[in-house]
Amino acid sequence: MKYVDNRVEDIKIAYVGGGSRGWAWGLMSDLAAAEDICGSVALYDIDYKAAEDNVIIGNKFGDAEGAKSRWNYYATKTLEEALTGANFVVISILPGTFKEMESDVHTPEKYGIYQSVGDTTGPGGIIRALRTIPMMQEIARGVEKCCPDAWVINYTNPMTVSVKALYETFPKIKAFGCCHEVFGTQWLLQTALKEYEGIENTTRADINVNVVGVNHFTWLTKAQYKNIDLFPVFEKMARENYYTGYVKGKDKNWMNNFFESNDRVKFDLFLRFGYIAAAGDRHLAEFCPGDWYLQTPEKVREWGFGLTPVSFRINNLAERLEKSRKRVSGEEKIELSKTGEEGVEQIRALLGLHKLVTNVNIVNRGQMPNLPLGAVVEGNAVFAADSVTPVMAGDVPREIHALVSRIADEQELVVKAAINRDLEEAFRAFVNNPLVRLNTTDARKLFDEMVENTKTYLKEY
Numbered sequence: 001m002k003y004v005d006n007r008v009e010d011i012k013i014a015y016v017g018g019g020s021r022g023w024a025w026g027l028m029s030d031l032a033a034a035e036d037i038c039g040s041v042a043l044y045d046i047d048y049k050a051a052e053d054n055v056i057i058g059n060k061f062g063d064a065e066g067a068k069s070r071w072n073y074y075a076t077k078t079l080e081e082a083l084t085g086a087n088f089v090v091i092s093i094l095p096g097t098f099k100e101m102e103s104d105v106h107t108p109e110k111y112g113i114y115q116s117v118g119d120t121t122g123p124g125g126i127i128r129a130l131r132t133i134p135m136m137q138e139i140a141r142g143v144e145k146c147c148p149d150a151w152v153i154n155y156t157n158p159m160t161v162s163v164k165a166l167y168e169t170f171p172k173i174k175a176f177g178c179c180h181e182v183f184g185t186q187w188l189l190q191t192a193l194k195e196y197e198g199i200e201n202t203t204r205a206d207i208n209v210n211v212v213g214v215n216h217f218t219w220l221t222k223a224q225y226k227n228i229d230l231f232p233v234f235e236k237m238a239r240e241n242y243y244t245g246y247v248k249g250k251d252k253n254w255m256n257n258f259f260e261s262n263d264r265v266k267f268d269l270f271l272r273f274g275y276i277a278a279a280g281d282r283h284l285a286e287f288c289p290g291d292w293y294l295q296t297p298e299k300v301r302e303w304g305f306g307l308t309p310v311s312f313r314i315n316n317l318a319e320r321l322e323k324s325r326k327r328v329s330g331e332e333k334i335e336l337s338k339t340g341e342e343g344v345e346q347i348r349a350l351l352g353l354h355k356l357v358t359n360v361n362i363v364n365r366g367q368m369p370n371l372p373l374g375a376v377v378e379g380n381a382v383f384a385a386d387s388v389t390p391v392m393a394g395d396v397p398r399e400i401h402a403l404v405s406r407i408a409d410e411q412e413l414v415v416k417a418a419i420n421r422d423l424e425e426a427f428r429a430f431v432n433n434p435l436v437r438l439n440t441t442d443a444r445k446l447f448d449e450m451v452e453n454t455k456t457y458l459k460e461y
Contacts (some may be wrong), residue, residue: 001039001087001352003287007035007036007037007038008035008036008037008038008039008353009038009039009156010038010039011037011038011039011040011087011088011347012038012039012040012041012042012044012085012087012088012091013039013040013041013086013088013089013090013347014041014044014082014083014086014088014089014147014150015027015041015042015043015044015082015092015170016045016079016082016089016091016092016093016139017045017090017092017093017094017156018041018042018043018044018045018050018051018054018082019043019045019047019048019049019051019053019054019077020032020043020045020048020050020054020069021050021317021320021321021323021324022320023092023155023318024054024058024092025054026056026339026341027062027090027339027341027343027344028054028057028058028061028071028073029064029070029336029337029338030277030338030339030341030343030344031061031069031276031334031344032061032062032064032066032067032068032069032070032071032461033066033067033068033069033091033336033338034069034342034344034348035068036067036069036353037069037344037347037348037351037353038070038071038387039071039072039087040072040073040074041058041071041072041074042074042075042076042081042082042083042086043055043058043073043074043076043077043082043293043343044075044078044079044081044082044083045075045231046076048075051075051076051242051284052075053324053328053334054075054324055074055075056071056261056307056324056328056454057324057326057327057328057334058071058073058328059071059072059073059324060327060334061209061334063334063338064334064335064336065335065336066336067336074290076258076324077144079139080142080145080146083142083143083145083146083147083150083192083301084147085144085146085147085370086147086150086152087147087151088150088152088153088347088350089139089143089147089150089151089152089153090153090155090343091139091152091154091155091156091162092156093135093156094158095131095457096130096131096134096399096447096454096457098310098313098314098317099453100128100131100453100454100456100457101119101124101128101310101313102310103127103449103450103453103454104118104119104124104125104127104450104454105117105118105124105308105309105310105353106127106309106310107123107446107449107453108122108123108435109444110125110446110452111442111446112437112439113290113294113435113437113438113446114290114294114295114296114300114307115286115294115307115435116198116281116282116283116285116286116294116299116300116305116306116307117283117286117308118253118286118309119157119158119159119288119309120157120158120159120215120216120283120286120408121158121216121217121287121407121433121435122286122435122436123430123433123435123436123446123450124287124450125157125158126414126426126429126430127450127451127454128158128238128371128424129158129161129415129418129428130414130417130418130451130454130457130458130461131152131258131454131457131458132156132158132161132162132165132421133161133162133165133174133414133415133418134457134460136156136162136165136166136169136447137168137169137419138163138175139152140164140166140167140170140173140209141154141169141170141275143166143170143173144169144170144172146430148163148170148172148173149174150174151174151175151176151350152166152170152173152174152175152176153175153176153177153178153343153346153347154166154175154176154177154178155177155179155343155362155424157181157280158215158411159177159215159216159361160177160361160376160378160411161212161376161411161414161415161418162177162364163175163176163177163361163363164363164375164376164377164411164412164415165415165418165419166286166417167178167363167376168173168419169343169419174355174387174388174456176360176361176362176381177215177217177360177361177362177376177378178341178342178343178346178360178361179216179217179359179361179378180340180341181215181216181278181279181280182209182211182218182220182278182359182378183264183278183282183340184279184280185206185209185220185277185279186204186207186209187204187277188201188207188246188263188266189203189207189209189225189230189233189234189276190207190252190446191237191246191249192228192230192231192233192234192236192237193225193228193230193233195196195237196233196237197228197233198207199225199228202225206225206226207223207224207225207227207230208223208224208232209222209223209224209278209359210222210223210379210391210393210394211278211359211375211378211380211393212368212377212378212379212393212394212396212397212404213278213378213379213400213404214375214376214377214398214404214407214408214411215279215361215376215378216279216283216284216286216287217279217284217287217403217404217407218277218279218359218378218379219276219277219278219281219397219400219404220275220276220278221275221394221395221397222391223276227297231408234270234276235270237267238267238270238271239267239271240388241262241263241267242264242268242271243263244269244408245261245262245263245304246260246262246263246267247262248319250262253411254298256275257306258306258308258309258312259280259282259308260305260306261280261281261282261304261306262304262305262307263281263304264281264303264304264305265277265281265284265285265293265303265304265305266281266284266425268293269284269288273395273397273399273400274399275397275400279442280305281293281303281304281305282306282308282437283307285300285303285305286435287403287407287434289435290434290435290436291301291437291439293305294435299323301456302389311436328436337381342356342358345356345358346360346383348386349383349384350383350384350385350386350387350388351385352384352385352386355380355382355383355384356382357381357391358380358381358383358385359378359381360378360379360380360381360388361376361377361378362376362377362379362381362388362390363375363376363377364376364377365390366392367379367390367391367392368393368394368395368396369394369395370396370401370405371396371404371405371406371408372405372409372412375408375411375412376411377408379391379393381392393400406434410432410433411416412428413425413428413429414426414429417429422461423451423458423461426447427443427444427447430443430447430450431443431444431447
């Protein structure tokens with residue numbers, strides 16, 4: 001890596017999960033649009049053919065209209081080869097297959113437990129964590145051996161336990177986790193500003209927020225546009241749209257999109273607690289007691305969001321595989337598009353090219369004093385040359401502390417159980433999760449069935 005005339009050249013990025021047909025393509029587009037960095041990207045994936053296809057696609061991004069830099073993409077057959085000499089490591093993997101995800105999401109339905117996502121918390125998130133953490137440990141050991149000074153950017157869910165596992169395995173690792181859920185709430189606040197204050201042409205960066213909590217259960221304790229306190233503005237929106245949700249500007253068939261919501265959960269949580277829940281409704285609902293929003297599929301629809309079935313993800317993969325084929329063959333033209341993600345901006349900041357303040361998942365060093373020290377929390381941090389410094393967010397407010405701290409403690413227990421390869425310890429977290437409204441006997445039956453369904457990835461336990 002070298003600095004030449006305000007540019008940084010010969011950067012090496014190792015992409016673990018380099019056969020990705022989503023996150024990887026977004027990163028390729030954002031890298032090509034950056035004019036002051038260039039280098040190579042090593043793609044490692046257990047599906048080597050997928051990585052090879054992405055080599056072809058990635059190298060085409062340098063020729064796309066509007067590209068300002070060219071990156072050399074290549075596939076590796078081993079994790080060690082990809083990591084050796086890397087300056088940055090990106091982790092974007094699927095922990096298991098859709099078969100295991102099918103069990104994570106749908107097996108609990110036999111017991112009346114519904115999950116809108118099933119990848120972070122709830123019974124599905126816990127079982128997914130048990131198979132994800134050993135994978136993260138393997139990556140962390142590889143980083144320690146091959147590129148101990150590299151910055152590691154994780155996009156894999158469950159986010160919190162993944163980042164925690166990296167640090168538990170290699171305490172000196174320089175890792176953080178990225179999630180765009182807070183961005184959506186900033187966009188909603190922009191909409192509120194426009195509708196209730198008549199202020200238009202704002203950007204997401206204009207909405208200054210203080211973020212506390214854990215991934216997918218983040219909260220805003222402050223939100224401002226210039227000198228305007230946005231909490232009263234958001235309260236107007238919440239009260240006016242409480243029963244219908246906010247649907248202005250949406251396609252009339254928006255409920256057919258499993259990732260959409262009308263923000264009713266967000267409004268309800270604000271009116272309950274007085275703070276703005278800063279994630280999508282699908283995620284927020286899963287961290288709350290199961291009788292609040294996820295009692296039945298019918299109640300879910302009343303609250304204005306949807307249950308995301310694994311069948312949708314399987315069909316979506318088929319579409320992305322076809323898109324990959326067309327891009328490789330040249331039937332589909334490669335075009336740059338802004339992703340809205342901040343990974344490349346974080347890389348540029350870490351290289352000293354600018355400074356950035358944004359929300360990330362990092363170890364709690366005291367920035368949230370009333371959450372466990374050493375736990376992974378989500379809040380703002382300052383990105384500068386070779387440093388990520390947490391912003392002092394302050395205590396999680398008492399109104400929401402019980403909800404947030406319970407989840408943080410559960411996540412710490414899940415990581416401990418996984419690192420010890422102790423299923424009994426994992427069951428204690430499972431049976432006490434807010435969505436598992438079962439007696440101990442039924443909870444044990446469900447847990448054992450879900451473990452059996454994912455046993456291919458739990459051989460070390």
